[in-house]
Amino acid sequence: MTGIGTLPDTTEQADLREMVRDVISRYAPPERVRELDEASAFDLELYRALGEAGLIALDAQVDGSAGADPRNQIIVLEELAAGPTSMAVCLVVQYMGVGLLTEYGTELHRSTVLAPLLDGSERVSFALTEPDGGTDVARVMRTRARRTDEGGWILDGAKTWISGPQHAANLIVLARTSVSERSPIDGITMFLVPTDTPGITVRELDTFAIHSLDTCEVTFQGVKVDGTAVLGEVDRGFRQVLGTLNGERLNAAAAALGIARGALEAAVDYGRQRQVFGRPVGSFQVGQHRLVDGAIQIEAARALMLQAADATATGARVDILSAMAKVAASDAAVDITDAGMRLMGGSGFSKEYPMERLFRDARLYTFAPLTNEMLRNHIGEKHLGLPRSF
Template sequence: MIGSGTLPDTTEQADLREMVREIIERGAPPQRVRELDDANAFDLELYRALGEAGLIGLDAQADGTSGADPRLQIIVLEELAAGPTSMAVCLVVQYMGVGLLTEYGSDQQRSTVLAPLLDGSERVAFALTEPDGGTDVARVMRTRAKKSDGGRWVLNGAKTWISGPQHARNLIVLARTSTPESSPIDGITMFVVPTDTPGITVRELDTFAIHSLDTCEVTFDNVEIDASAVLGHVDQGFRQVLGTLNGERLNAAAAALGIARGALEAAVDYGRQRQVFGRPVGSFQAGQHRLVDGAIAIESARALMLQAAEATATGKRADILSAMAKVAASDAAVAVTDAGMRLMGGSGFSKEYPMERLFRDARLYTFAPLTNEMLRNHIGEKYLGLPRSF
């Protein structure tokens, strides 16, 4: 890692970081990452290696007695995002699945879905977003699940911008199951649905970035599922998901931070070697100052992220810190990749270097899993005490 001013890891965290780096070095060198990105192909070998090393479970137990430590999750995600970024995005989803299944899964769901997720033999996809709803998805949710006379649920509707459903074994789907008189976030239920269930259609979308993880539209046409598919409590699914959003923001911050760090390292390496006018291009003040500002932004975001992770791990309030960390890290990723492209010029534009991919991939976290504008609204209301702005 560049510089010596970064906050130190504990021995356990340092060992974990080194393990992830060794797995990436062996299984996902830059040339392989580039080839898979060009081919729009998922790195199944790397995913299995991460699972075998215990990096998806991270001490979470299939019986639900304990979950994964967020302070460890962010290390794995940062290291992956600095290299094979699409895998970091995949693990953000898997970690969310681990959290939901650990807390709300039935014994059957934990044995058949959570256990193979923890060891890396299977994956889940999280299906929430709909064609007509983003941040306000609960209010406009059209995906419906109705009870049949035989006691089964029948699922109809469509989800979009869903990460990884083509190769996932199960979907965690949110659907409206009743019409509440109070809040629109009530009356929504989570279901665990195998992707090979009749009536499910998956169509891949052609996206700007994150090419090594499929982004898809998923439609449900009279999909019949057993009552045992309910994850948690009927009509409380959206509230259950809200409890995981802090962790998702925190993990998004880690992924964005990894992109920023990877871009900074690539730009600094190039700036030291590339000669123009008889001197390294990194010695010129304008470009150097942009990289310095990027380094400051990265370390500022890291401090917020670590505070948020510690608060989450110790049961303290962390929503504001995780929101701040996600905004700061994604802004840093955009700024550093832009600075790197400017410093590298035509080389940054070339696929020979990772900068153009990192430049593309960084944009995801300005709006996912929640837009930075909405997170700023949350911070304005909850931290500054300003009137609600939406």
């Protein structure tokens, strides 16, 4: 295929893309991705290799002096998502952790948590969603942290659908610390809590997809932490997280785009080879047009994603562009994996091909980290100037 996934990289970006592809081809060829998906196992070797290659740190520094260029992160995520998709999901979380620790971490946080994160020796999980709600989590948040007389905190509550806590050294947890008259997003504090702290229980959930990264419920029962566990300012944690969400959306767009591209490449490959009525199945117009529509969706989503990345890099307004990019890329991933399944007939059902996994994995970014319905609400209100729809 011409152009797809390769343009318009600069020389440095093309080198970075090549480096990621090289790591993937050495550590995560398709048969290994499939085996780990079936075994619901995390690819620690691949993760370490990404860390050693500097792909978790990119240009972030332990001293917090520089944030990663969003244009580099999206290249890494797109390439991973097209192959070992669960690893891209893991890195979306790690990049968020790097961002939060770089911006709000103290020297202690940076040396003990950020440093091993950047070199790939440890991971973090981000725990916001709760059993009572994800979309309106601030309003329904039940996880609480109360101060102790010694200046520490005690956390009680539960988080759900949390990516990767089984193998993470630390959790970034959002907990209610006071009730604000002004807004439910005030009075929430961000904590950095080691996963082996007494009182924390992690239970893996049985999920539909993203099988090579654990998705878990995490409960906190009388979890004691000292005052240094606060990340940023007391009562302003949710606002601090909101500041990073555009970046997370952009990264989610890149991962969804990678899934879409991986599926399109697999479908085109199959369409060229499989013979039906003595012709390649990709020569029939109906299937071919579905793939063409997919290619158009990919390039449209890519254009939005690159605009959003440029806006982020230059400090321009990015909320609308990152929301549009995430919606466009995740819708493209769903449509293209569906087109791929149709084109492949029974082979689409077979685990010998990556299509069924991509078809499952593609669903994640239609609702995470924020649902496409809520992003459309945001675009309707803030871009089109329509009355708020909820």
